[in-house]
Amino acid sequence: MTSALKENIKKVLQHQVDEKQFSSFMALMEEKNFEKKALLCEEGVVCKYIYFIDKGSCYSYLTEPDGEKQVVQFAIEGNWISDLFSFFSEKKAIYCVEALEPVNVLALNKKNFQIACDTIPWVDRFFRVLIQNAYVALQYRIAKTNSEEADARYKEFSKLHPQFIQRIPQYLIASYLGIKPQSLSRIRKESIHKA
Amino acid sequence: MTSALKENIKKVLQHQVDEKQFSSFMALMEEKNFEKKALLCEEGVVCKYIYFIDKGSCYSYLTEPDGEKQVVQFAIEGNWISDLFSFFSEKKAIYCVEALEPVNVLALNKKNFQIACDTIPWVDRFFRVLIQNAYVALQYRIAKTNSEEADARYKEFSKLHPQFIQRIPQYLIASYLGIKPQSLSRIRKESIHKA
DNA sequence: ATCATTTCTTAACATATGTGAACGAAATCC
DNA sequence: GGATTTCGTTCACATATGTTAAGAAATGAT
Numbered sequence A, B: 001m002t003s004a005l006k007e008n009i010k011k012v013l014q015h016q017v018d019e020k021q022f023s024s025f026m027a028l029m030e031e032k033n034f035e036k037k038a039l040l041c042e043e044g045v046v047c048k049y050i051y052f053i054d055k056g057s058c059y060s061y062l063t064e065p066d067g068e069k070q071v072v073q074f075a076i077e078g079n080w081i082s083d084l085f086s087f088f089s090e091k092k093a094i095y096c097v098e099a100l101e102p103v104n105v106l107a108l109n110k111k112n113f114q115i116a117c118d119t120i121p122w123v124d125r126f127f128r129v130l131i132q133n134a135y136v137a138l139q140y141r142i143a144k145t146n147s148e149e150a151d152a153r154y155k156e157f158s159k160l161h162p163q164f165i166q167r168i169p170q171y172l173i174a175s176y177l178g179i180k181p182q183s184l185s186r187i188r189k190e191s192i193h194k195a
Numbered sequence C: 001a002t003c004a005t006t007t008c009t010t011a012a013c014a015t016a017t018g019t020g021a022a023c024g025a026a027a028t029c030c
Numbered sequence D: 001g002g003a004t005t006t007c008g009t010t011c012a013c014a015t016a017t018g019t020t021a022a023g024a025a026a027t028g029a030t
Helices: A003-013 A021-026 A084-089 A110-119 A123-147 A150-160 A162-167 A171-178 A181-192 B003-013 B018-028 B084-089 B110-119 B121-145 B149-159 B162-165 B170-177 B180-192
Strands: A030-034 A039-041 A047-055 A057-061 A069-074 A097-098 A101-111 B030-034 B039-041 B049-055 B058-065 B069-076 B094-101 B103-109
Touching: A003 A021, A003 A047, A003 A123, A003 B058, A021 A110, A021 A123, A030 B003, A039 A047, A047 A057, A047 A069, A047 A084, A057 A171, A057 B049, A069 A171, A069 B039, A069 B121, A084 B121, A097 A150, A101 A110, A110 A123, A123 A150, A123 B058, A123 B084, A123 B121, A150 A162, A150 A181, A171 A181, A171 B084, A171 B121, A181 B162, B003 B018, B003 B049, B003 B121, B018 B110, B039 B084, B049 B084, B058 B170, B069 B110, B069 B170, B103 B110, B110 B121, B121 B149, B149 B170, B149 B180, B170 B180
Parallel strands: none
Antiparallel strands: A030 A101, A039 A097, A047 A101, A057 A069, A057 A097, B030 B103, B039 B094, B049 B103, B058 B069, B058 B094
16 A cells, blocks of 8 residues: 555655655555545535545546536546645635545645654655646646647547546546537547548 | 845745845845846756746746747746746756846746755745645636636636736737637627627 | 436537738837 | 837638537446
8 A cells, every 4th residue: 555655755756765754654644445426625625635546536626606517637546636725725625526436545634744744854845846746737738728729638638648548537538628528529539530 | 126025935935034044045046137038948948047026027938839839927026937847857948938028037046946945944835835826826727728718718817917918918918818819809809898 | 137327429500719811000120 | 210020900711619409328226
C-alpha cells in the first residue's frame, strides 16, 4: 500500500527519501475506502482531506446553476485529488470529488499536513512542487482548450491519458473536454473513418 | 517601490511580515525596466526570473505551430508572472512574457529564490500559497471556459478584471477568452443592445 | 434470465463561433 | 504632420458544436 506513495514522492522530488522520514509521513495518513459514487469531498462542506489514490479512480466537478456537472479533474492510482481551496482556507468546497470505482486512498487532514510540513524536511517542498506541476499542466491545458478544436483536444487527451479512456465514461470525458457527449461520439466516429 | 510588494505578501500570507526580513527579501530582488514589446521571457530560452510587476503590464502567451499567439495570462501592478516550468526546471520556456506597456519589475532569480526560501522563514510558504491561489483560480477558469459561452466569459472577465478591459487590447482579451477578435467585437455590440 | 437504468450512438435541425474581406479609426513611426 | 501600420468593426458565408429526440447497447438489480 505504501509503495505507490513512495514512488510518487520520489518522482515529484526527483530523489529518494529517507526511509524513516517516509514512515513518519505515512503514519500521518489515514487509510480510507469508498464505494463507487461515494463523495470524498462535497460542495458546500469544508473539505477536510487531501487524498492520494492508491487504487481505483475519482473525479472532481463543479455543479452549474442549471444542474450540469462540469468535470475539472480525474484521478487514478498515483494521483492526488481534493478541493484545495476548501482544504487550505477551511471554507465551503465548490467542487465535489466522487469515486468512479471503489477506491482505496490515503487521506491527509490539515492538522497532520501542518505537522508533516513542520517536522519532515522535504514535505513542504514536496507539496509546493506537486501544486506547481499541477499549475503548469493546467496552464497548458487551458491554452490548448482555447486554441484547439474538440477533435484535437480529444486526440491529445487520449495520447496523454490512455488509461483514462479505458476506465472513464465518455460523458465525463466529454465534460472535461468542454463538449457534449453527442459531440464526442461524433468525433470518435469521424476519427475512425480518417484512421 | 517596495510598498506594492509588501502589500502583496501581506495579502497572500494574510499577516504582516517582519520589517527586517522583508528588507532581506527585497535585497535579493533586482529592479528592472522594460520597454513596451520587450520580452521578459522568451520561448526556447531558459526563463531566469520570476517577476513582480511594480508598474505597467505584461502578458504571457504560447505560439502555436501556425504562428497564432494564444494568451495565457495577463499581469499588472501587484501581480507575479513568469514561465514557472522553465524557471523551476531550468528547461527551455514554452511561453513568452511580453511587456504591454513600459514596465518596472522586481526580478528574482533562481539562486536568490533558493536563498530566500532557505533563510527567510515565510518565503517558502509565501510562494506555495501564491502558486496554490493561482492554481485554484485557474481550475475555476477552465471550468467556466468549458461550461459557459463566450459572452458569459467576457462578462465575468470584465467584472473580475475591470482594469484589464481598460488597458489591454481587445484582440489579446479575445485570445485569452478563447475566441477571435471579430467574435469579441460582435459580443460587445450585442451586450450594448441588451443593456 | 428478466427488467430497469445508465450510457452511447445517430440524425435532423438550431445556434455560436470562425473565416475572409473590406473599411475607417487610432496609434505609431519618420 | 503626413505616411504607415495596427486595431476594431461589420458583413456574408462556412463550419463546429449544441439541442432534441429516439433507439441501441451495456450495465446493474432482482
